[in-house]
């Protein structure tokens with residue numbers, strides 16, 4: 001049987017897997033399905049068969065390669081450090097080449113890669129969505145008025161009528177300037193969580209950074225990249241690199257785990273460093289220890305997959321920040337680094353499995369008695385907010401910048 005091979009994935013890469021099965025213990029998808037093709041070992045076995053010409057990448061195989069949140073828990077536990085992320089992206093790329101994007105992924109990729117369309121939709125639909133949806137306990141989010149069979153409550157982030165990066169803007173540092181940063185906002189902050197984007201800027205300014213928010217920035221390309229639509233991803237990357245390469249700043253900062261991971265993994269060398277917000281917060285612990293949240297607050301933390309495993313940022317960074325913030329009590333949730341179930345478009349393609357993973361996360365967060373579940377990724381903020389609604393928790397889901405902005409001196 002001679003079919004097309006998965007490009008860039010050599011026998012050496014695939015043969016690294018010793019089939020030990022450790023990845024079965026940590027895979028959130030396998031935890032729900034208990035089926036071998038859900039887990040890294042099964043997918044690597046399948047990739048090997050395809051590349052050896054013993055099987056074809058047919059629609060069923062494509063389905064199995066999509067059955068993954070790309071949380072990278074398998075890659076982290078793997079004793080031989082199999083490059084699972086490259087294998088899954090390349091396998092998905094071959095699936096897209098053969099069959100095109102599945103419908104739900106096509107919608108996500110088209111929506112986020114077309115800035116004009118997303119902004120026009122915001123202008124037109126934003127007032128309408130406020131009319132037909134209900135407020136969620138977690139701010140900047142809305143709930144559909146009716147529950148959806150088998151899913152329950154459905155939450156959507158509030159689409160804004162004006163994007164955050166409407167035009168080029170400089171926000172000057174408070175006091176002596178430590179450096180100039182370009183804030184790579186990403187689509188979720190530009191079009192949905194604009195209040196959080198303001199809060200990120202406020203926090204960075206208070207820490208002594210001047211912040212530049214350029215108009216000419218686009219979706220980082222993550223929805224296309226993780227779906228295997230590498231042509232669209234390359235186009236998005238090229239568009240962004242034009243603006244990024246000529247910016248006169250000391251560093252670029254993101255406050256979205258996935259944007260940060262994609263920028264660091266796929267954008268190559270830039271004329272300046274790339275930071276995730278939490279890295280800059282950790283560098284400024286002393287300054288943050290002077291800040292005080294207005295009123296006592298008990299919080300817990302969800303580690304986004306693309307921060308702790310994608311970017312390998314130490315888990316203690318955000319915890320140390322929360323521990324020095326006055327009036328804030330930090331309490332750790334069980335399995336704080338397990339995936340929230342979002343996985344980009346995984347939530348759309350596998351709503352039931354995603355829901356099971358999400359409910360586990362929400363129950364773990366709720367068990368701490370925290371009033372706020374914090375994280376540093378707008379996708380996780382949204383999915384956890386929905387999970388908290390579904391389990392009837394009183395807690396709300398926020399981005400770390402939201403409580404820091406309220407605490408700034």
Ligand code: SF4
Nearest residue numbers: 017018020021023078
């Ligand atoms: S943990 Fe690594 S070596 Fe073990 S089965 Fe999974 S991918 Fe293969």
Ligand code: SF4
Nearest residue numbers: 027068069071072074
């Ligand atoms: S990336 Fe996550 S969901 Fe995908 S196979 Fe690995 S552990 Fe499972």
